[in-house]
Amino acid sequence: MxxxxxxxxxxxxxxxxxxxxxxxxxxxxxxxxxxxxxxxxxxxxxxxxxxxxxxxxxxxxxxxxxxxxxxxxxxxxxxxxxxxxxxxxxxxxxxxxxxxxxxxxxxxxxxxxxxxxxxxxxxxxxxxxxxxxxxxxxxxxxxxxxxxxxxxxxxxxxxxxxxxxxxxxxxxxxxxxxxxxxxxxxxxxxxxxxxxIPALPPASGTRTSLLPPRDVGTVGILVAIVGMGYGLLVAAAPLRMGEYGLDAGATGWFMAALSAGACLGGLAVSVRPVPARRARPVAAALLFGTALLVLPSAVATTGLAYGAALFVAGLGMVPLNGLLATEIESRLGLSRRAEGFSYFGSASVAGGAMGYFAVGALSGWCVPATVSLLSSALFAALAITLTCSHLKSRRPTLAG
Known part of the structure; x- marks a missing residue:
């Protein structure tokens, strides 16, 4: 074809x-x-x-x-x-x-x-x-x-x-x-x-700045914040195992539940991807939804309930990451290919690391279940920010 x-x-x-x-x-x-x-x-x-x-x-x-x-x-x-x-x-x-x-x-x-x-x-x-x-x-x-x-x-x-x-x-x-x-x-x-795979010739022109281009950098910040939201959940999981009488080694099964939920959400958007003209309102809706879906993990009283809650919390992960990746791609053309997508990966890793650092810093100040509330609040705050930005500019793209 x-x-x-x-x-x-x-x-x-x-x-x-x-x-x-x-x-x-x-x-x-x-x-x-x-x-x-x-x-x-x-x-x-x-x-x-x-x-x-x-x-x-x-x-x-x-x-x-x-x-x-x-x-x-x-x-x-x-x-x-x-x-x-x-x-x-x-x-x-x-x-x-x-x-x-x-x-x-x-x-x-x-x-x-x-x-x-x-x-x-x-x-x-x-x-x-x-x-x-x-x-x-x-x-x-x-x-x-x-x-x-x-x-x-x-x-x-x-x-x-x-x-x-x-x-x-x-x-x-x-x-x-x-x-x-x-x-x-x-x-x-x-x-x-x-x-x-088809060959991709060297890009024309070179950049000298070590910082990402402004438009890619803006989306990268969104990627980092989303990564931090999920990073909080991942980092808190080993600390929650004691609540359910489990060893920390059981954490892997709960992380698999989170990723399985992400895969299910990914199947849905792979079949019917989000149109570019609706990127910002859909992203805001996904963030609001994720903020709500994270909440059950804060109140889960059994290991089974916690695993199910993480599965539900992961449903928005692939839709959000896929949407952010398409936003970066739309700003790249063929001159900043691997570099631009590398900012995406680095921002995601940095966001996850911030989640780990935050959990480590808060571990002596609050119970591990509270971390889920912080994650929910972070997703909700980002959703409100995107909604206000959309109402102000009426532009569909995430970075304006």
Whole structure:
């Protein structure tokens, strides 16, 4: 089917018949899974290499920090070369970094070696967050880009559900080395599959400022606030386990419930994406709805009720992230592709980190259930801000 035959009103089945997108979604899934597996895998690598879970937690933190902070510079570097080749080379490099961890797992290694490998792993992932999404610009017809961005956000949450569970299964079968090997193989398969994605030549022109463009930066702030709202829920979950007589290790199941709710919401908007002309009022409505949906998690009295409440709270996650991603895409053109989407990823990571820091700072001042109320208040405040902005300017886009 030629690109000219696509219309924004076409049913989702039309996109499913577009072969380049099918290749991209399969390759992107194989690339996303290792990234979703990394945090838990690095915790276990640290334990295997040093005998300390605390060291493993530090390694996971280093990977996440490097992938977030260095996302925009890596994205800018990607934009200066042919993007498909850069993504494929980075995926191959990611696989080799993972394989270099096997001697650490089998033989042990100095602590500094684990830190170096963690930094390298984070740097490799930094460019992939924006690079993978930027390739949509040449893989999907313009009329279907909004639907494709919502589907990509759904894929990210799906990987967040499957990734940690896959690590747990592989560790049961062959210890952490099995998880590392599978992550490396998936990265290599993704690099191989990407050879059939259309090439994206280097961007014309270069930017010198380290700060994001104003329009992208405005949407990035919204991404960070949304990320903080959900980050509060995620960070508070381990602290809630004691209320239900559970060990902190059970937190993963509750996080899976949150991500499963996000996937369900993502399925809905992937089938029927939000039109650009209604972006701001729909975003405000989603934020108001999320503020209400978060409230049951504050009053859940059993573990089952808490899991169900988190499932409900996650329903708006993919619709909101997909909507924000399409807003960034509409401001990029073909000159700020990977860099612009890297700001999206970095803002989301920063928002989640702020949620963790806030919970840590408040842990001695309030009961963990109160955090859900703070999350709800944050979503409501952002919804009110967007509503007032919409009534004042009457512009449909989120950043005016």
């Amino acid at each position: 030629s690109l000219r035959q696509f219309r924004e009103s076409d049913p989702p089945g039309e996109l499913l018949r577009h072969r380049p997108w099918l290749v991209w979604i399969g390759s992107s899934a194989m690339a996303r899974l290792p990234m979703a597996m990394t945090s838990l895998a690095m915790v276990l690598v640290g334990e295997a290499g040093t005998g300390s879970l605390a060291v493993g937690t530090q390694l996971a933190g280093i990977v996440n920090l490097c992938s977030g902070v260095f996302g925009p510079p890596a994205g800018r570097a990607f934009d200066r070369v042919e993007l498909r080749a850069a993504v494929r080379l980075t995926l191959a490099g990611l696989a080799f970094i993972l394989l270099a961890m096997l001697p650490v797992v089998w033989l042990g290694a100095p602590l500094w070696a684990l830190y170096v490998l963690s930094v390298l792993l984070g740097l490799a992932m930094a460019g992939l967050w924006g690079g993978l999404r930027a390739l949509l610009l040449v893989t999907v017809p313009a009329a279907q880009l909004r639907r494709a961005h919502f589907a990509e956000s759904l894929l990210v949450e799906f990987a967040a559900v499957v990734g940690p569970a896959l690590v747990a299964v592989l560790v049961m079968v062959g210890r952490v080395a099995a998880a590392i090997i599978v992550m490396a193989v998936l990265s290599l398969l993704a690099a191989w599959g990407m050879r059939r």
